[in-house]
Amino acid sequence: EEKIIKDAEKELDIIFPEQIRLIIKNYGSLSFKHWELFGLGVKNNSHLNIVKNTLELRKAKLPKQFIPIINVGDGIYIVTDTKNNVYEFRLFSEKLKKLDDSLDNFLFKLFNEGNS
Numbered sequence: 803e804e805k806i807i808k809d810a811e812k813e814l815d816i817i818f819p820e821q822i823r824l825i826i827k828n829y830g831s832l833s834f835k836h837w838e839l840f841g842l843g844v845k846n847n848s849h850l851n852i853v854k855n856t857l858e859l860r861k862a863k864l865p866k867q868f869i870p871i872i873n874v875g876d877g878i879y880i881v882t883d884t885k886n887n888v889y890e891f892r893l894f895s896e897k898l899k900k901l902d903d904s905l906d907n908f909l910f911k912l913f914n915e916g917n918s
Contacts, residue, residue, distance in 0.1 A: 803827050806842050810853050815866070819886045821905040822869060826852075834913050839871050849873070863896045871905075880908075 807826055811817055818826070825832060830843025831850040840852040847854065855870045859879065864870065868891065872880035877893035880901070888902040902908035 810842055813853055814856050817884060818869065819882060819884055821886050822882065837872060837912060862893050864891055
């Protein structure tokens with residue numbers, strides 16, 4: 803598992819934040835309700851492959867320090883930076899909007915929507 807993560811980091815020339823590393827180590831990728839988190843341990847051409855999605859979004863002007871984690875749809879992605887901040891990235895306008903200071907907090911809120 804660690805080798806797979808290191809290989810992905812080398813290919814992307816980035817160090818994954820600890821929260822992403824833990825998700826990949828524990829789950830590979832993750833699906834919950836209608837949300838799917840990108841990860842590793844899936845085929846290279848899978849819609850859930852974090853390397854494939856990162857490289858594709860970099861071609862669309864996603865800055866290098868960001869890693870996509872969720873495709874919301876309609877050209878909107880949830881991305882995290884190397885410091886675990888979470889942003890919305892709009893593919894067509896190339897705009898970033900900060901959503902949270904912590905990936906853990908963001909995922910906790912996301913997965914608990916409608917459970918209160």
